[in-house]
Amino acid sequence: MGQAYVDDHRFWLYKNGAGVDITEAVTGPELRDELSALSVELTFQAVRNNIKDRYMHWCNAEPGDKLRVLNHGTEIFSGTVLTVGLDGSITANDPGWYLSKSEIIFQCSSVTAGDAVRRMCAKAGIPAGAIDLPPTRISDAWPGSTPESILADILKICGAETGRTYRYRVEGGKLNVGPLTTESMIAYHKPTADQGAFDITLAKGEVTGADSMADLCNSVLLTESGGDAARVLGRAFNAASIEKYGLVQQVERLTGDENTAQARQRIKNLLAAGDRITKEREVSDIWGADEVRSGVLLQFKSNSYGVTGLQRVTAVTHRYGKAHRMSLTVEAYNAERAAGSGDTITV
Structure with a gap:
């Protein structure tokens, strides 16, 4: 456009x-x-x-x-x-606001993730649109939760199994869910009728940001709950990252629908995703383009602020007026591991 x-x-x-x-x-x-x-x-x-x-x-x-x-x-x-x-x-x-406020009672037993989302939509009274999820089996109960929190739980399981992140939005009156794109786009802005359109990443305002280990995770325990006890079934960890940053551990609970290969893949993906230093950048002022939504990938030219190469847009604010401007929050796509990828995985 x-x-x-x-x-x-x-x-x-x-x-x-x-x-x-x-x-x-x-x-x-x-x-x-x-x-x-x-x-x-x-x-x-x-x-x-x-x-x-x-x-x-x-x-x-x-x-x-x-x-x-x-x-x-x-x-x-x-x-x-x-x-x-x-x-x-x-x-x-x-309309996504309603899914973050109204609570429902929902449970499912060994159904695919896509089917679970469609059943949840029926309970919440909103049509299901395009649902692109893996055949991961979901077994759980939510006795009074918002559809947003239920969806977040389902997508967390799917993301752990596939290593992908999922975007969900109510568009055209329907809930649409699918993996984030892996293809970059070029966003253009045309300032006046007699000027040509240009790539918005070529002209941007002040860039701020930080590198943080606040969300780092370098050890994942795999458990199976049963009654009052939880049995440890496996672990994935990075010894080099633990040595450098200290132990930061996450516990992943199985639902009972997974086989050994799925369980192993899950903790492997969780460790690979979590054992990273977050490099977030804020671009305070950039020309606007309606196609820029959260989740898209933009290609930035080299600069001295770390906003270089493929960047995932995690937040965008469009400002409309005489000129269409934006502010962006971006994170580096496929950032390197915090301390190498010498993982140890046992299941």
């Missing part, structure tokens, strides 16, 4: 099915999309009634109204108004 035209984001407010364009009353709109969240959030300030200007009228937004953002007819956001401030501040979230 960014190559074809200059962005023209329009804001529509719907009451009882009837829509009105409120773009002229909207100031400072921001769209926040985080990989770890199920819902995308839109915030902006709407002009309140002004007795000195008869053309400035309150858009009359109320909690429960529907909001859409369109760019040349393409839907960028669709959601529900959650809060309306006396100062005109408005917050709206897409």
